[in-house]
Amino acid sequence: MSDFDKKPADGQPPKQGGKVAVLGMLGLVLAGVLVFHFAKGSPEAASASPITGGSDPTAVAVPTETPAEAQAALANDPTAKLLRGPGDLDAQLAVVPTNPFILNSKWRSSLVKVVAPAAAAEPLRAEVTPQPVAAPQTVNAEGFKLSGIFRDNQHMVAIINGKIVSAGMVVGNARVVDIQASKVVLRHVNSPTGPTVDLLLKPMP
Numbered sequence: 001m002s003d004f005d006k007k008p009a010d011g012q013p014p015k016q017g018g019k020v021a022v023l024g025m026l027g028l029v030l031a032g033v034l035v036f037h038f039a040k041g042s043p044e045a046a047s048a049s050p051i052t053g054g055s056d057p058t059a060v061a062v063p064t065e066t067p068a069e070a071q072a073a074l075a076n077d078p079t080a081k082l083l084r085g086p087g088d089l090d091a092q093l094a095v096v097p098t099n100p101f102i103l104n105s106k107w108r109s110s111l112v113k114v115v116a117p118a119a120a121a122e123p124l125r126a127e128v129t130p131q132p133v134a135a136p137q138t139v140n141a142e143g144f145k146l147s148g149i150f151r152d153n154q155h156m157v158a159i160i161n162g163k164i165v166s167a168g169m170v171v172g173n174a175r176v177v178d179i180q181a182s183k184v185v186l187r188h189v190n191s192p193t194g195p196t197v198d199l200l201l202k203p204m205p
Contacts, residue, residue, distance in 0.1 A: 136194030139174045139186045146184055146199040158184045160199070 065073070103111070147159040156179040157166045169176050174186040177196055184199040 136191040137188040138191075138195050139188050139197040141186075141197045141199060143172065144174065144186065144199055146201055149179060149181060149184065149201050156180070160184065 145161055147162070149156060149158045151157075152166075155166055157164055158176070158179050159165075160171050160176075163171060165171055165176050167176050167179055170189055171186075173189055174197070175189050176184060177187050178185040182201050184201075185196050186199060187196045188194050
């Protein structure tokens with residue numbers, strides 16, 4: 001609550017002198033603003049005047065140079081030359097600067113010892129000693145006794161040294177190669193491609 005709204009404690013009517021003083025000051029300020037505004041006057045309207053070549057010192061002169069003269073003036077402009085730079089580049093600027101982080105080749109050769117690659121060792125060759133070729137073994141027919149030849153179902157069988165054998169079976173040191181009606185063909189078991197021996201069936205007396 002402001003001082004204007006406060007009421008005296010003794011019940012008497014409030015004083016009006018303070019309110020009047022404040023209103024008087026506001027009125028003076030408003031009057032001063034109005035006087036200052038009207039004292040300035042209104043702004044004058046700007047008027048455009050054509051450009052003429054008369055004797056008026058404020059008139060702007062019209063350029064009379066030709067386009068060729070304007071281009072020549074631009075070519076000789078020192079600011080443009082400064083921006084473009086000279087036509088010939090400095091030879092020192094064209095040289096690539098040395099990288100300070102790379103060692104010189106002479107320094108590198110003195111610090112780093114290059115080890116020549118070792119010659120590749122020839123692969124070891126195992127010497128193969130030719131083994132003598134053994135002579136094919138043969139079967140001695142005198143050690144075998146052919147007792148008989150007969151047919152058992154679909155194949156032929158023979159009785160040699162009292163044993164019934166068929167083609168492919170082994171008897172002693174011989175393998176039965178073939179059985180025919182009147183003979184048995186034998187070959188040594190250690191010579192698959194060796195010579196064969198025929199056991200002839202002797203006729204019955």
